[in-house]
Amino acid sequence: MERTPPHPEVSAFDLQLVLEALVDPVRRSIVTQLAVTGEDRACGTFDLPVSKSTATHHFKVLREAGLIRQYYVGTSRMNALRRTDMDQAFPGLLDALTTPRAVAR
Amino acid sequence: MERTPPHPEVSAFDLQLVLEALVDPVRRSIVTQLAVTGEDRACGTFDLPVSKSTATHHFKVLREAGLIRQYYVGTSRMNALRRTDMDQAFPGLLDALTTPRAVAR
DNA sequence: ATCGAAGTTTGACAGCAATCGTACTTGTGG
DNA sequence: CCACAAGTACGATTGCTGTCAAACTTCGAT
Structure with a gap:
């Protein structure tokens, strides 16, 4: 378990990766919750309909796409x-x- | 082959469907080509790296998401x-x- | 009326991605 | 030092989706 996982730089952002990240309803829910509150939140504070291990996977996808920063x-x-x-x-x-x-729909 | 295939109304647009449509590179390419030229185009005039039957499938997904109108x-x-x-x-x-x-990336 | 062009339909297949449980690591508090 | 809390890693499973080929439909031109 690395202390600081790798984050892509802005110049390396890839639209395909970003869309693949955002197309999943669980991940979009994470992004929406972050956008609405505007504050950093721990993984466990999200209301998600999946198991912990699945949640970890989703956070990883969001991080690798550049949508979130984790620490x-x-x-x-x-x-x-x-x-x-x-x-x-x-x-x-x-x-x-x-x-x-958009969120309501 | 129906003369006029079903198209969703704006009030029925669903963000999930739209994103699922746009996440595929082939379909996004279709949308981009339509957006750039701004003109209606026949299926066959697109430059796509897939077979005709696959192309038909992609156009159907775009239509059912409400992204394109077909006639x-x-x-x-x-x-x-x-x-x-x-x-x-x-x-x-x-x-x-x-x-x-976005297109270039 | 025939042929070709343009798409569609169907069925099959392959690869991927979301999911979970279990076992593991790492801090924190008693 | 120990137990628990918070996540992570891994392997297995499962369902979905993009893909194609082949057969078919429709329309236009010859």
């Missing part, structure tokens, strides 16, 4: 939305997907 | 991007994905 605080792994990085790489994308309008 | 002209099936409908349902989404910036 440890004790045994908790905190998750932060990389909002500015995403806005720089793909302007408007996060906004389009975290709008109440 | 016959002779034996050709024309495809039109439902830009205004999409913009109404999910503002900014198509723009974010058809930007040269």
